Amino acid sequence: MSDAAITPSGHDRAGPSFWEGLKTNRNFLGFWFMLPAAAFLVLFLVYPLGLGVWLSFTDSKIGNPGDFIGLENYEWIIGDAKFQLAVFNTLFYTFVASVVKFAVGLYLAILLNNHLPFKAMIRAVVLIPFIVPTVLSAIAFWWIFDPQFSVISWALRKWGWISGNIDFLGDPWNARISVIFANVWRGVPFIAITLLAGLQTVSPSLYEAATLDGASKWQMFRYVTYPILTPIIAVVMTFSVLFTFTDFQLIKVLTNGGPAGTTELMATMSYNTAILGGRIGEGAAISTAMIPFLLGAIMISWFGLQKRKWQQGSDND
């Protein structure tokens, strides 16, 4: 912009031409700089999402583009007991797994925030579940939960706590708890490490001030640590809820929705219906039905993420 002012426009004393003006116009340039990123977003996010929503209004099947049929798919899935079960499963799975992940993650973060020997190594170890590919860890859990060779059953039998093997994935509630356990195992590192990063931003002198003010360990957590951590908790829990709600790989590998649909989530049901069952329109309707739930979760966090009054203004130091 300063270029335009400095460059003597000798041949055009009447003022910069339209093109000259355009070349230095912030909005015009900004538009072009943004275009590549926007093109990627449209191609890989907006288009698939739009296509999915469009397909949910058609009777498309594999090999058949299908015709527009309005809300028929939605009317059908809403009345479907299997779909209702999948919605319940998804909500239950998301709620229980998120609460447990939060509690364990926060506890772990606070533990790791203390001065421990081999601190860096322990922190790295905590991250392992997060970096192992989900399918690999799912296969590991598949063995851990195996009806015959389960290491858990084996150990408990050795200790004499149980007489027969536990049917982890064959019994409806056992299966639900087992997949939630696997999800928690996988999700805790993300929450723990993020909250740990948040904890490390809390100035140690605040704890010293609280000590002098007479706060116990619990009061320090309740009145100092937790309130300061709430913004980061809102962010990390939003992500956690979104990831958990749309979970697919773990369930696909561990139970594939069984037994009798008791661990079927909306994501796996959508895949099974559309890709394996070939009923693309119906499957698209199931996945589109996840959008309101996800929007709801985002709205809650959006309000949670609003800058609190105390965060406004400049830093403390």
Add this chain to the structure above:
Amino acid sequence: MASVTIREVRKAFGPVEIIHGVNIDIEDGEFVILVGPSGCGKSTLLRMLAGLENITSGEISIGNRVVNQVPPKERDIAMVFQNYALYPHMSVADNMAFSMKLRGAPQSEITERVDKAARILGLTQLLDRYPRQLSGGQRQRVAMGRAIVRDPQVFLFDEPLSNLDAKLRVQMRTEIKELHQRLKTTTVYVTHDQIEAMTMADKIVVMHDGIVEQIGAPLDLYDNPDNLFVAGFIGSPAMNFIKGRIEGGEFVADGGFRLPVGKAPAGAEGRPVIYGLRPEHIRIEAGGVPTEVVVVEPTGSETQVVLRVGGQEIVAVFKERLTARPGETLAISPSLAVAHLFDADTGRRLVA
């Protein structure tokens, strides 16, 4: 209010001892400043007094009660931190009330005390604000308010003014001193700034490398420094040190010039000594030692001049406005009747 006694206190972090047996007596209602360069152990000593660090050996008592094993909250002290340590998510009022709320004090008492502290510090208009919405000076005042509300036996200040700009620092200095004159609570204040120490303290404790170099009233330290360290640390610009020896009741500098010493210390004849000369104790005198002007720095109220004499630079401060230019010759002589003389080997002051 209470007196504070520090007896043979030592502090070691692992094998490294950083405080080597410190003794300080602080009387009831006294304003004591621990001053020294960074790393001298003054902050650690304050934190031991607060109970934030444990005491390796020795004894600290507050009001005749040994507090070595007493947890911080039961020591009846309040501390103001260098970075204020205000709780960012609490309003000014909540910050000040936090300790009382934890204690379960009745709401009416909390309101009354917070209001009183806010009135003293001029914070009444700011009670609903959050720390981030305050300026540095206001935050500093809130931190003091939090201490006042607790009505402690002893106030502890840990370099409270070092995060403020120069002008505000001077203003807050006065405010803290006023506050002390009003509340008369025993106060222990840590700073590395000797001007803060000189202007505010009833008693200064000069620390260096984990030991106490000298304890005394500000002007006492200025007039009669025990050793080279105190002499160099107290006073700004710092005291000039000139190496030489005593010969025939006069000081002969290694640079060759001579300075009067007033009354020569006994047995100093012929010994290597260091002559301490404060910049403000130099006057221009026709028959004095000729020096070369190096730099002239006028500040308006006075003129600071760097002079070269006998291969050494010394700083002088003159009340009068000087027209001397660099390169010119200025004849000076000490304006003090009795010179500060220090043993060149031990650094101790030689008394006449």
